[in-house]
Amino acid sequence: MGFSDLVIAAVLVVGCCYILYRSLWQKKGHCPGCDGGCDRSH
Amino acid sequence: MKSVVQLKDEVVAPADGYRDATVDSGARRVITVAVAGNPNAGKSTLINAIAGSRLHVGNWPGVTVEKKEASFEHQGTxxxxxxxxxxxxxxxxxxxxxxxxxxxxxxRPDLILNVVDSTNLERNLYLTVQILELGIPVVMALNMSDEAQEKGYRLDVKGIEEMLGVVAVPTAATRKSGLDQLLEAVVATAAAPKLRRPKKLNYGYDIETAAELLARELALESAPLLERFPERWLVLKIMERDEHVLRQVNFGDEALLERALHHLRSEHGDDVESLMAEARYGLASGLTREVLRKPELKKTELTEKIDRVVLNRFLGIPIFLGAMWLMFKLTFDLSKPFGDWINDMTGGPFKHWASILLGAIGAPDWTVSLATEGVISGVGFVLVFVPVIFLMMFFITFLEGSGYMARAAFVMDRAMHAIGLHGKSFIPMLLGFGCNVPGIYATRTLENPRDKALTALLIPLMSCGARLPVYVVFTGAFFPRSSGTVIWSLYVMGIALAIVMGLIFKKTLFRGEAPMFIMELPPYRMPSLHSLCVHTWEKGKHFLIKAGTYIFAVSVLVWFLLNLPWGVENRKDSYLGQAGQVMAPALAPLGFGTWQAASSLITGVIAKEIVVGTMGEIYAPKKEEAKQEFKPFGEEVKEVAVSFGKACRESVSNVVSTFGITSLDTQEKEERSALKGMVLKTFTPLTAYAFMAFVLLYMPCMVVAFAMRQEFNGWKWFGVAFAYQTVLAWGMACLIYQGGTLLGLGG
Structure with missing residues (x-):
């Protein structure tokens, strides 16, 4: 596995972890299916 | 000099509830309209009809109660x-x-749009009376006026307007009738709020005298409160000793309250809240008598005729079970061919095209494997369930819209009380048979947090569709002649254990009786196709987006776990394989203490059907990708179209044909035959049944976990579910295996 493979793999893993973090932790009970409608805009 | 912002902060809305509409950046008037009404008054339908695609669905902050909003222009406003x-x-x-x-x-919205069910005027007016206490201008949508007319009801709209000081507009949201007039009334009322002053309704001499006294005392001693809240509303709430309001306004002057209520209490007793409720009901009832003329009922109405059968104490439950059977049959028979089609497409052409595309751009070989075996397989698992979810939601929406779901809850009420719940909890549990995730989300229809939590804890015991592939593989291998009965026994096991756990929870975590609640039985009506589609999409898209997001990310991570340390030859030595080896001894008393079974159960935590997928990967011989032959692109595209047509035909023929597990077609059996062979070598009938019981009962899948976290704003209830289900699964599987071995069934 070369250096570039390592970088791609790391980016993918971090990206997936970020998706999980954003969808599950950051929204705290708000539904991810409606980004603008969770009263954050008001 | 004070800044504009500071000045703006100091502006307090006048206590009478009126305020001027704001203006937006384009100097247009912006009016905020709060839409209030009883459940089943047609509020959602009315809003959908007005706002259509401009509707935005979200949650109220901090809770999981749905919030809908729409912003649009009407006559320059x-x-x-x-x-x-x-x-x-x-x-x-x-x-x-x-x-x-x-x-x-x-x-303090500029205006309240009060949606009222014209066929149920008296009950709806109770809320209206309370809304008027706020002093905010009200436009009343006399909805379902078409149904009222069909019933021969005559409504005195002018009389309503005069008596309540509101603008009333007859509407029929399902037919989109009266909507323009309603919006015109909204704009006109918001333009001149002081001309459209809601009437101050008289609650009777004693209450009004006490209210005046209290208002005077408050003006003298707590004047700032009257600036912060609508005066009449605040006074009435303090008189009712509304704890929520008392806490909010930090009111603790008992002496003042005692002075104001002294006469009222001496005349009517201490329960001022009941007295006020009676006054409001009296007003609603009196007003209805004034403005509504009903024809003499010569014959029983259709709804009553149907209810005599549907709610019959002997026929109610069989009819309900029949309706549910039909719903499941239609859902699974109609959706299965489409699910299979998606499965075939993601497993065949899509993987092929992805590998060609990645090869063409010179991507490393491992990324091709990641894309095909990780991402496409993982996301494909979700997509396979999309037809089931949407169809299930469609039928559920139909049953809700037709008025039958409320009857189902009514019929099941007595049975559910045995486990400390009421009939309304049965609907989310029922949904759990299709997929536990919408079942968990459906608990939001329950008002009481105790009921929500208890119902959500029991839903994962309902055998969802995702467990079915596991059952099919194992029963096909070990119980080919009685697979239907074995699968049925697993469903029954789930229900029986839900009852047992419900009783245990009732005596431990959720002590006390199920609270009483009034079940409203709305009249039967045929929901419009548009409304059905809108509601189905609203319910289904959450699953699509949420599950898709999570599973996409988790699929990639699992692929890495199965392929790390890098270049691992044997999956047993991968991180996931190693985890399986660690867990395997704990499963030994259950009869399936192998690393393969343990690894499959670990990945099954993501979604239960992945148990079969992981087993397939572990047991299958290494594929020689290079030797695989693919058809030309054009032929594959044609195949996609042809197989979709076949799926449509199969879907229709499934419905037409008699019920049976016809949808588990031979193609699927053939595909899994290699896996069945390997399963036959490593399991016995007894360990296979113990394994299926374990898959049924062990911790809820990850999507359910996240759904529970979202519905309850934390991990507490998922933690409880995880703990009790792990113990329950281990205990049941151990009982089956050890008990069976003692009885000599272990061979």
Whole structure:
């Protein structure tokens, strides 16, 4: 596995972890299916 | 000099509830309209009809009660519609009532659009009477006026307007009738709020005298309170000793309250709250008598005729079970061919095209494997369930819209009380048979947090569709002649254990009786196709987006776990394989203590059907990708179209044909035959049944976990579910295996 493979793999893993973090932790009970409608805009 | 911002902060809305509409950046008037009404008054339908695609669905902050909003222009005025939860009153008994009330009191909308069911005027007016206490201008949508007309009801619209000081407009949201007039009334009322003053209704001499006295005392001793809240509303709430309001306004002057209520109490007793409720009901009833003329009933109405059969104490449950059977049959028979089609497509052409595309751009070989075996397989698992979910939601929406779901809850009420719940909890549990995730989300229809939590804890015991592939593989291998009975026994096991756990929870975590609640039985009606589609999409898209997001990310991570350390030859040595080896000894007393079974169960935590997928990968011989032959691109595209047509035909023929597990077609059996062979070598009938029981009962899948976290704003209840289900699964599987071995069934 070369250096570039390592970088791609790391980016993918971090990206997936970020998706999980954003969808599950950051929204705290708000539904991810409606980004603008969770009263954050008001 | 004070800045503009500081000045703006100091502006307090006048206590009488009126305020001037704001203007947006384009100098247009912007009016905020809160839409309030009883459940089943047609509020959602009305909002959908008005706002259509401009509707934005979200949650009220901090809770999981749905919030709908829409912003649009009408006659040069920008209207912002805010849909409040459907409530029967503004008392602080349910989350919905508190949300609706807090919004009206704290946000002070420019106008309240009160949606009223014209066929049920008296009950709806109770909320109206409370809304008028706020002093905010009200436009009343006399909805379902078409149904009222069909019943021969005659409504005196002018009389309603005069008596209540509101603008009333007859509407029929399902037919989109009266909507223009309604919006015109909204704009006109918001333009001149002081001309459209809601009437101050008289609650009787004693109450009004006490209210006046209290208002005077408050003006002298707590004047700032009267600036922050609508005066009449605040006075009445303090008189009722509304704890929510007393806490909010920090009111603790008992002496003042005692002075104001002294006469009232001496005449009518201490229960001022009941006295006020009686006064409101009296007003609603009296007003109805004044403005509504009903024809003499010569024959029983259709709804009553149907209810005589549907709610019959002997026929009710069989009819309900029949309706559910039909719903499941239609859902699975109609959706299975499409699910199979998606499965075939993601497993065949899509993987092929992805590998060609990645090869063409010179991507490393491992990324091709990641894309095909990780991402496409993982996301494919979700997509396979999309037809089931949407069809299930469609039928559920139909049953809800037709009025039957309320009857189902009524029929099941007595049985559910045995486990400390009421009939309304049965609907989310029922949904759990299709997929536990919508079942968990459906608990939001329950008002009481105790019921929500207890129902959500029991839903994962309902055998969802995702467990079915596991059952099919194992029963096909070990119980080919009685697979239907074995699968049925697993469903029954889930229900029986839900009853047992319900009884245990009732005596431990959820002590006390199920609270009583009034079940409303709306009249039967045929929901419109448009409304069905809108509601189905609203319910289904959450699953699509949420599950898709999570599973996409988790699929990639699992692929890495199965392929790390890098270049691992044997999956047993991968991180996942190693984890399986660690867990395997714990499963030894259950009869399936192999690393393969353990690894499959670990990945099955993501979604139960992945148990079969992981087993397939572990047991299958290494594929020689290079030797695989693919058809030309054009032929594959044609195949996609042809197989979709075949799926449509199969879907229709499934419905037409008699019921049976016809949808588990031979193609699927053939595909899994290699896996069945390997399963036959490593399991016995007894360990296979113990394994299936374990898959049924062990911790809920990850999507359910996240759904529970979202519905309950934390991990507490998922933690409880995880703990009890792990113990229950291990205990049951151990009992089956050890008990069976003792009885000599272990061979």
């Amino acid at each position: 920008r209207i912002r519609l805010v849909d409040l939860p459907g409530t029967y009153s503004l008392s602080p008994y349910t989350q919905e009532e508190i949300i609706a009330r807090d919004y009206l009191v704290q946000e």
